[in-house]
Amino acid sequence: MKTFIRKILFTLGIIVVFPLLIPFIITTEKEIIKADVERWQNCLSWEQRPINIQLLALLKEAKEFRNLYYFRLFKGNFWGRFFMYLLKTIYRECPYFFLDSSCNIGPGLFIQHGFSTIIMADMGENCWVNQQVTIGYKDKTGRPKIGDNVRITAGAKVIGNINIGNNVTVGANAVVIKDVPDNCVVVGVPAYIIKQDGVKVKLNNAG
Structure with missing residues (x-):
């Protein structure tokens, strides 16, 4: 019944x-x-x-x-x-979810719990964005360019004219203000790499 x-x-x-x-x-x-x-x-x-x-x-x-x-x-x-x-x-x-109409976004964008989330960036395919995420401009120089299969988790910030590579995971509440290469996991404020190509590292070149 x-x-x-x-x-x-x-x-x-x-x-x-x-x-x-x-x-x-x-x-x-x-x-x-x-x-x-x-x-x-x-x-x-x-x-x-x-x-x-x-x-x-x-x-x-x-x-x-x-x-x-x-x-x-x-x-x-x-x-x-x-x-x-x-x-x-x-x-x-x-x-409470803002997606700027000027963005170029590939197929398969998934928004999980889009509360208080802002996306102003060019993104590749099959990206995943969580709640309270801000992706956008720091100043007039430009906005982020994000690759394929990128996951940006709760509370993270990706700011400025930077490039985020393919298969990147941005940890919760991380603040990314510099380029991140492919296949990385970044965390922290400012963000730093803790894993690249499946290997644990700690390189302060991601934010």
Whole structure:
């Protein structure tokens, strides 16, 4: 009985957000949105569903995903943006997660608990960002450039015109203000490398 009720409630929720499928159907950003959906499905360990249903489920359940969805639509064609602006008046974004529209972000960005999180950076594929993270400008010189498969954990700050390599993990509450090479784990204030290429090190060249 409980399973049946859950299915009914899920179906009703999907019907409520169904209009949000319209811009997906007509946008030129369909493929990157599909990649986002698949990434979130895997990160959240959700059951496999048809892409349209899974997209609607995410738009219903994960408001941070809604911000990312609107970000993708903004990058696409006129009609996708047109319907996005109409629907945003009804289906609100997550108010405590800010994703700057000027950013260039690869497919598969996952936001876990996006409370008080700001992203103003160019990012690669399959990045992961937690709550209370700030990524952005220190001054007019520029903003961070972040590689693929980067994980930036709770409370971390990545600031300024710096480069973060591929497969980097930024530890909780770390403050990164200098370049970080590939395959590193950095922690601390200012951040320093504690592991590179799977080997423990301590090099004060990451922040």
